[in-house]
Amino acid sequence: MxxxxxxxxxxxxxxxxxxxxxxxxxxxxxxxxxxxxxxxxxxxxxxxxxxxxxxxxxxxxxxxxxxxxxxxxxxxxxxxxxxxxxxxxxxxxxxxxxxxxxxxxxxxxxxxxxxxxxxxxxxxxxxxHIELLGGLHQALKQNLPTIGEVFYARYATVTPQHPAPHKWTYHKDLFGFPLIAALSRLHRLTDLFGEVASVRCQNRHWGEGEFYQACLCTAQLQFTSGVIADVTYAKGETLWQDERKFEIHGEKGGLIFEGDAGKLVQAEQTTLIEVGSRRGLFAKDTEMVLNHLLTNTDMYVSPTASLYTLKVADAARQSAEIGQAVVIS
The missing domain is CATH 3.40.50.720 (NAD(P)-binding Rossmann-like Domain)
Known part of the structure; x- marks a missing residue:
């Protein structure tokens, strides 16, 4: 540019x-x-x-x-x-x-x-994709080498809302397929583990008409590296327990993050992990945009990386529609 x-x-x-x-x-x-x-x-x-x-x-x-x-x-x-x-x-x-x-x-x-x-x-x-700038993702990347070869990850964000708001984020057309709209849930994983070989997904909405009362979308990603990742995105009136959890399991330990608390679990000990704040990320992103425009400094994420994750999310949408796994070419 x-x-x-x-x-x-x-x-x-x-x-x-x-x-x-x-x-x-x-x-x-x-x-x-x-x-x-x-x-x-x-x-x-x-x-x-x-x-x-x-x-x-x-x-x-x-x-x-x-x-x-x-x-x-x-x-x-x-x-x-x-x-x-x-x-x-x-x-x-x-x-x-x-x-x-x-x-x-x-x-x-x-x-x-x-x-x-x-x-x-x-x-x-x-x-x-400010999720990549946040304390959780930075802590994940920093501690990932300590747990050896990764074989499984699970990322769940469940948000009960009673009643569900009458907003565009609960509108099928304006919001879009849940894992496309909430693309950061998958982008964390593609940033950590690379290319996806296949995805299997299930999706359900509650309520009639354009606005819905709740949704539940679950997907399993098989990465070309062999890592398996389960993703859950759910919100609305039919959910009863809030959950924000990210866990990664490797042959030498596990990284468990619940809310803003993290820990490294190994056979001999459990070590708490400090997680940086989520505050100020939009400001940081905006400052990086200006720096890129004015001095051509590199951005932290490329449009092609986001596009790749969008393709994975769209494969999840296709899988939910046809009821079987979709291979990503």
Whole structure:
């Protein structure tokens, strides 16, 4: 990617699609950084857009179509999953750099085309995966060599909610297939263990209509290295016990993380593992984006890595539909 050509007179002009939690944290970081300026905002409703724009002294626009055509350098996409692909494509076609919260798109072919377009236009495309920056993942990678050859991993995130919120995150079309929408659950594993040979998945929703009351999605990944990993993603009204657990078993020990607590279990002893905070990760990601744009420093994750995990997640979707394992070529 060509250098941005930053000077004191030329700030990185940012447009943000979304007014939720991630958009707020990014806007705060851009506002505090003297190298950037939030110029335009598009939200879900005129009221939220206007309020958000006033907070960050930006222009409130009515459509993301207008935003990608505006006089800005960088488009940040922090809205419903269903629209990620279309907005990223339009932004790149208008010669804008792009930051998008995962997933890049709900459709693999669309995501492949976006990665190609960014390369052809020589523009930055960054798919956020802050789970790789967090204390849990860093502790996993640091301690992984101590447990010898890994053969099994299990990652479960279960979130009871009573009642389930009437939000886009409980909407089949806007949120997408659970393991595509919650791509970080698989991306942790592909980052640690590499290529996946096959995946078998089951998925169930409760409730009628577009919005559901609960979902349960479980998958088993067989890695080419021989590692087997079980993944569970569940949320909503039919769940009764919160769980956030990641465990990895090797021939010389195991790494067990529950919530924000970790331990290394070996035959002779159990050692507590300090896990760094999850706070400040969006700010860190945003600062790295600016550094990459202005000084061409490397990002911590590539769009092709995210795309590969998206292909694994889509194989899980196919497996759930046909009721059998899917081999990943």
């Amino acid at each position: 060509r250098g941005f050509g930053y000077s004191e007179e030329r700030l990185v002009r940012v447009g943000i699609v979304g007014t939720g939690y991630a958009a707020k944290l990014r806007a705060e970081t851009f506002q505090k950084d003297e190298r950037s300026q939030v110029v335009a905002i598009v939200g879900h409703t005129p009221e939220k857009t206007q309020e958000f724009a006033q907070t960050y002294q930006a222009e409130a626009l009515t459509s993301w179509v207008d935003l990608v055509q505006a006089d800005i350098d960088l488009v940040v996409i922090s809205n419903v999953n269903k629209e990620h692909g279309a907005i990223a494509t339009a932004a790149l076609q208008n010669n804008k750099h792009v930051v998008v919260e995962y997933p890049l798109a709900l459709d693999v072919t669309e995501a492949e085309n976006i990665v190609t377009l960014a390369r052809d236009r020589d523009k930055m495309l960054h798919v956020e």
